[in-house]
Amino acid sequence: MCVSRISHILAKAWNVVSLCRYAHVPVWVSSRWKHTNSQQYTAVIFDMGGVLIPSLATLTAEWELKNNLQPGWIWKTILSGESHVAWDRCMLGELTFEEFVLVISKEKQTSNIIKPYLEAMTRQMDYQIPAMREAIQCIRAEGLKTAVLTNNFWFKHQSFLPVEKVDFDVVIESCREGIRKPNPEIYKRCLERLKVQPTESIYLDDFGQNLKPAAQLGMITIKVGDITTAIQKLESLLRFPLHGYVHGTQTVHKHMDIPTDRLKEYLQTTLGLSSAEPLTLRQFSHGQSNPTYHIRSGDRQLVLRKKPPGKLLQSAHAVEREYSILGTSFYLMEYCQGRIFKDPTLPGLSAHQRTEIYSAMNHVLCRIHQVDVHAAGLEDYGKHGNYIERQVHTWTKQYRASETHNIPTMEQIIKWLPENLPTHEKTTIVHGDFRLDNLVFHPDKPEVLAILDWELSTLGDPISDVALSCLAHYLPPDFPILKGLNNCDLTELGIPSDLEYLTMYCDKMGINPVKNWNFYMAFSFFRVTAILQGVYKRSLQGQASSTKAETAGKLVESTAELSWMFAIREGFRKFKSIPTRNPNPPVRKYSTWNRQRSSATNFLSTLSLNNHSKHLISVPKGHLIISSEGLSPRVQELYHQLTMFMDKHIYPLERELTDHQRDENRWTPNPKMEKLKTEAKAKGLWNLFLPLKTDPEIKYGAGLTNLEYAHLCEVMGRSLHAPEAFNCSAPDTGNMEILLKYGTEAQKEQWLLPLLEGKIRSCFAMTEPQVASSDATNIEASIVEEGDSYILNGHKWWTSGAMDPRCKLCVFMGKTNPQAHRHRQQSMILVSMDTPGIKVVRPLSVYGMEDPPGGHGELLFENVRVSKENILLGPGQGFEIAQGRLGPGRIHHCMRLIGYADRALQLMKERVKTRVAFGRPLAEQGTIMADIANSRIEIEQARLLVLKAAQLMDTVSDKEAASEISMIKLVAPNMALHVIDRAIQAFGAAGLSGDYPLAQFFGWARALRLADGPDEVHRAVIAKLELKR
């Protein structure tokens, strides 16, 4: 039997997946017709009654006979007197048919006859003559236009049109137009709407009077009496058959003709077809590469698929067959009647039906991939393993063989694919061209009956088939060969997205999600590109089996672009999957000279290090360490521990900690935070902030320089919750430093130690609502001596941390001597928060954020009595302490702000790589790329300045670093605001929500343009110092 081995094998596979074939209806078709390109007609126009639907004249004659009426009596009666006018008005749409019947009923004595007649006629004419319908389908299959031109009426709220409207390009009805045949105007309108010349059209009517004006305009006319005769006349004019229509077929293309006699003889011998039955051939319009024919002989219907004629590319058309009956190899299949959906949007179906169709498609693909290759005897159906690699090689060769011009994108893909091949491949039967329009669905049910186009099937990687099924998702709806779904609202249509389709597949197959999906999509579009290039080249050589081939070939570049788009996405995915913390990072020992070497060495000599601390620390010798890799091994270890702690404990708990700050218990400490503190302390990640210079014997802190701490503090700044977990949060850090620098041993004992242990918390009360507190000399609160006590009175606000029930200490700033020099009037005094006379008025909020449990309190101090011993440093020293406090303590904020900004940028990058808008990831949008670049530049600039300020504080003095400290206090929050704002913008509305830390980062960064002293004050300091130089 001359059915090719491949189809035989596939039939076996097909049986394994046990899909049934569907019945068909035999229709006789003459074999005398050949497709001709010399068509002079481009449109056929049909009258309705007597042409498309039964003839009114015939039905009337029958009715008259049945009702014993004189022949012609009915219409003679209707067209007499007033009824004539009414009938005319009915045709012109001025009266409905129902109104016309009313007129007749009133008018005529005979209404008891006319009325039932009219009702019977509308009933009997309500169907389309099948032979004419088939003729129209044949005409349209050849690409000609069709129209209905009818004198018609309104009936039951619409026009009386019992024909399939999809069969016509144009419908002209007298009742809509307000003119009727034989008025030549109505014929002209029809031609105009068809956009054809009269001589290019054929007009069919059963009424000679209506044919005349058409003929006068130059249209070819056919008078329809007997329908069969009319169709034959039309056939002879059009020169192609008007019966034997098979959905999706047309007459055989001129250059695709095959020798019917030899084929007939062959089929008689091999399949035992009757010699008496004529053999008819039609060609499927579907399929670019291998022409496919519908064969009918008697009641047997077959499909023949063959290689195109002419010289072919090696192995591009694997329709392997040794027979040369048709000049090229071929194979035969049974014809399966059903629905083929060429438009992936599935017009005419409901959303639910669409979901079912795509689900059925997915299901049948799974069944193909589940075929037991061994049980089906298909072990040798293809090579095992490395399918994708071999495919890339094959299609690259194909592409090269048909290359007509250089496409740079394709060159990139050809280089990229072999470097990114999947590491694990399953081997199953693969279809090789699995797409919706290669499936024949049951006429009514969401069930696949047959799968077409198997010539690329082999053994291979099944995911390649899944990706091929999703090509349409990325092609535009007007893509000439395969209509696409790009930019369609899939949810509304009920069509799964490509990723949903993939998930459906993985679930059904019981396999893990496919991580490198983008690779498969890139590969699929690469393959399509290679195929289109072949089609294009053949079209240039005149071998393409479709007229669309040339257009398709020109689309090569657009599919190459799509392939590259997925390659880029895959690149991003891989990049993202690289662990963020490389355990062995490449060491970049960046350092730069800073100020004069002598300053640095001076600092070293001023340090009074004991042996223990000398051993522990390695003080920077004037080098600015600009990345963590440059830190000493001990600090690097701390840095490593800290980042691990952040990853393991802080980030995963962030959401919970934030939620606690919003619930009703927010003013009580969160036990989860207390647990974090215990763990951090146990790991030595505790009190890292205390500068070595203040604590040279490393009695209280971790012995880090400001520069070293800057690197660690930045990491803590990446989460708003982190600093507290490491006992490094404001305002405690500043207060601890004050106590360490200026406190007596007793004060240290009472307050510093519990603060260092994290047992209590503290606040700092300087700012007052009634005065401009950016100028500390304005402070009005009073500290009045009374015996061995001081009496405190004042109204304070923005006292951070005061709301916390653990807050036991307040560092209070007030005036002890308003008469003294303006910088000697103020003093600072330590006040226990449980001293009588302290009232918490309310918590303040920043953009609605209350920052519990510490908050920012408004407090009243009314006759608060405090022991004289609690004064810090001495009366009148408050301004000096304030200056000292605002130094290191406040540069910590700047270090953390670098962390805010860097985290915001990291979140932004992650978001824009995965979020797609207008057909490409946001990361590929130019403005987003510019935002990323600007953010990175600004972060790096600000970081260098923070590090420089920190290093100057270490190596020279806070006073000498004053300019840099002011600079960074100005630069850091402003930089962070820009970076965070860009990240928020890239996130869309989500960026403003509480779901991400961005909105909070933004709020606190903004607050820090005031909390650390207003920008203007810092500018003033910088300018003054600059002017002094």
Ligand SMILES: Cc1cc2nc3c(=O)[nH]c(=O)nc-3n(C[C@H](O)[C@H](O)[C@H](O)COP(=O)(O)OP(=O)(O)OC[C@H]3O[C@@H](n4cnc5c(N)ncnc54)[C@H](O)[C@@H]3O)c2cc1C
């Ligand atoms: C979140 C947060 C936490 C805070 N925590 C504390 C705390 O714990 N303890 C505490 O005591 N205070 C705290 N503050 C208060 C903060 O220190 C003050 O708000 C800040 O010092 C400014 O004082 P002010 O609000 O009185 O503004 P004002 O002094 O009234 O200044 C208002 C504006 O005047 C302008 N201005 C001021 N000086 C100049 C100048 N030289 N040149 C040009 N323009 C100028 C600036 O635009 C400035 O923003 C906190 C503030 C915030 C927002």
